[in-house]
Amino acid sequence: MSTITHDLPAYSFPARWATPLAWLAIAYVVVPLLGSDYLFEAILLPFLALSLAGLGLNILAGYAGQVSLGSAAFMAVGAFAAFNFNLRVDGLPLIISMVLAGFAAAGIGLVFGLPSLRLKGFYLAVSTLPRSFSYSGC
Numbered sequence: 416m417s418t419i420t421h422d423l424p425a426y427s428f429p430a431r432w433a434t435p436l437a438w439l440a441i442a443y444v445v446v447p448l449l450g451s452d453y454l455f456e457a458i459l460l461p462f463l464a465l466s467l468a469g470l471g472l473n474i475l476a477g478y479a480g481q482v483s484l485g486s487a488a489f490m491a492v493g494a495f496a497a498f499n500f501n502l503r504v505d506g507l508p509l510i511i512s513m514v515l516a517g518f519a520a521a522g523i524g525l526v527f528g529l530p531s532l533r534l535k536g537f538y539l540a541v542s543t544l545p546r547s548f549s550y551s552g553c
Contacts, residue, residue: 460509464494485524493520 450459468490475483497516500507 464490485527489520489524492523493517496520 446454446459468487471486471490472483475486493516496519497512500512500515501509504512
């Protein structure tokens with residue numbers, strides 16, 4: 416049986432958690448209270464949307480090794496739908512318009528994805544070629 420000959424440094428609660436708690440307090444308390452409409456609509460919302468697109472692309476291309484044009488198209492459908500929901504429905508909260516835009520993008524995905532389920536063999540490979548082009552030298 417082995418024993419640890421040296422002790423790990425003891426971190427107390429304030430020293431270890433002060434920085435993350437300060438950032439969370441700034442993000443969830445200070446920014447909503449002091450932020451303007453310009454900050455939310457022109458800086459934070461595009462930043463969050465592009466961050467979400469970047470994470471999806473990182474998962475698809477980085478972990479799965481596939482190049483996808485479909486994810487960009489569905490992101491565009493969702494962005495267009497969210498914009499139209501906010502433009503045409505007065506007083507609609509942002510979170511509701513984003514949820515409705517997600518449903519719109521999922522509906523378009525079903526419209527284009529269901530016909531691919533009936534394909535077999537070579538035709539299935541051709542129909543999924545733009546969505547699953549691999550980095551294997553092709």
